[in-house]
Amino acid sequence: MLLKKNIPWTYILGKIKFDLIVIGAYAAAFGLWHQDLNLHHITIPLAIPAIIGTVISLLLAFRSNQAYDRWWEARIIWGSIVNDSRTLIRQAQSFISDPDVSIDVREFIERFTQRQIYWTHSLGRMLRRQDALSQSDGYLNRSEAELVRHRRHIPNTLLQLHARDLKHAFDQGWINAYQQVEIDKTLTRLCDAMGKCERIKNTVFPTTYSLYIHFALYLFILMLPFGLTEHLGGILVPVIILISACFLFxxxxAIHLQDPFENKPTDTPMTTIARNIEYDLNEMIDERLDYASNASKVEVDEKYYYVL
Incomplete structure (x- = not known):
């Protein structure tokens, strides 16, 4: 999904509420322990937590940048899917340029379009580890639905069906060899985009890097009260919670952005993009069918032009 409104604070705080509860309990226990036992002389120079905080800031900045790069790459890939989907149907329409197309050709273009629409939906659902076969009614005919039901990689199977229909169009003489090559290039770009999405999905962020950040962050939180107790006094607990919350946020x-295909508010809006593709392609195919069936001839300079 794509959120344009402000994200509720309940959602944000819900991600770190348990951490904040533990940190608050630790800070409160530390304050009571120092007060009751009168151990104010046990302190740590503030420079030590400051150095650790600086190191953590650098680590978090690197991780945030890498996570955002993964998210932005995913968004660029889906932007290319939008362009190539439109290009694919435009090629199928323009290369079969005779307005008096037969019923077989019209059905071919319409089936090609509906399959491409379903390809975008199934790819998004597969990346989110959902059932890619759901909601196939209306997009695939019975034989195609039966075929993909027995396949593990449904989007790849749909591209194979595209290639099969492309060969059929060439064998029927609807397109020539050059046009077949151009459409096949578009299918290749769609396949490349699918592979790039799978690479992002299957390449996990190094766990050792996350472990080091967690270790440094918890060490920083543990040492922070020792450096602030003589400066803050009674407001020690809320200050420690606020400082810790900033790092935890x-x-x-970064954790949410590093995997843009997990069906979270920070994800790449694949469902919205797929629906926009569906709207655009259906609009294109409706225009093509109207053009084929309702075109009127206008004679100009001894040539025929077709207008809506």
Whole structure:
């Protein structure tokens, strides 16, 4: 999904509420322990937590940048899917240029369009590890639905069906060899985009890097009260919670962005993009069918032009 409104604070705080509860309990226990036992002389120079905080900031900045790069790459890939989907149907329409197309050709273009629409939906659902076969009614005919039902990689199977229909169009003489090559290039770009999405999905962020950040962050939180107790006094607990929350927010943000296909508010809006593709392609095919069936001839300079 794509959120244009402000994300509710309940959602944001819900991601770190358990961490904040533990940190608050630790800070409160630390304050009571120092007060009751009168151990104010046990402190740590503030420079030590400051150095650790600086190191954590650099680590979190690197992780946030890498996570955002993954998210932005996913968005660019889906932007190319939008362009190539439109290009694919435009090629299928323009290369079969005779307005008096037969019923077989019209059905071919319409079936090609509906299959491409379903390809975008199935790819998004597969990346989110959902059932890619759901909601196939209306997009695939009975034989195609039966074929993909027995396949593991449904989007790849749909591209194979595209290639099969492309060969059939060439064998029927609807397109020539050059046009077949151009459409096949578009199918290749769609296949490349699918592979890039799978690469992002299957390449996990290094767990050792996350472990180091967690270790440094928890060490920083443990040492922070020792450096602030003589400066803050009674407001020690809320200050520690606020400082810790800032670091935890950044870490959680990076964790959510590093995998843009997990069906979260920060994900690439694949469902919305697929629906926009569906709207655009259906609009294109409706225009093509109207053009084929309702075109009127206008004679100009001894040539025939077709207008809507």
């Amino acid at each position: 950044i870490e959680k943000m």
